[in-house]
């Protein structure tokens with residue numbers, strides 16, 4: 512059954528209603544556990560959409576608008592990666608008796624590449640490289656049956672607590688970007704090690 516989260520258009524009156532998920536087809540509501548599992552995936556996928564929009568906005572903007580969008584993207588992306596690596600992946604690994612999720616290694620390599628790229632100044636090549644990594648990375652997480660679905664399923668009755676921890680995750684410190692050929696060269700090496708074409712960073 513397709514689900515949708517209640518939106519401002521039909522704003523709930525109580526906190527209990529605020530956590531309710533209504534079926535998009537107008538049918539019966541799902542069981543509470545199911546709706547919370549869906550909300551965890553929805554929350555993380557919405558973060559991807561928000562970050563994509565900020566990156567597009569930074570790439571299309573100029574001057575102060577570009578800088579503001581890029582700063583918001585950098586802060587949001589590093590917090591998002593922190594949620595995955597400090598909350599979601601460890602919780603899933605714990606539920607799997609210490610065994611990491613299958614693509615966790617791949618995802619961590621991508622996270623390292625993304626962290627290296629956001630140390631670069633806002634430029635067309637930086638935005639192009641970030642988009643290339645995110646285009647390959649995000650579907651591994653938010654596609655049906657992907658990592659977020661697996662995290663939800665594994666969390667079982669603790670999915671409420673898991674979602675709350677994700678929602679409340681603190682901002683992480685973000686260093687200023689650096690205009691330096693050595694930093695660019697390091698980002699290219701990290702990209703290549705992660706399996707991406709470092710030439711994407713060429714102007």
Ligand SMILES: [Fe+2]
Nearest residue numbers: 592595618652
């Ligand atoms: Fe990720």
Ligand SMILES: [Fe+2]
Nearest residue numbers: 559591595652
């Ligand atoms: Fe993600």
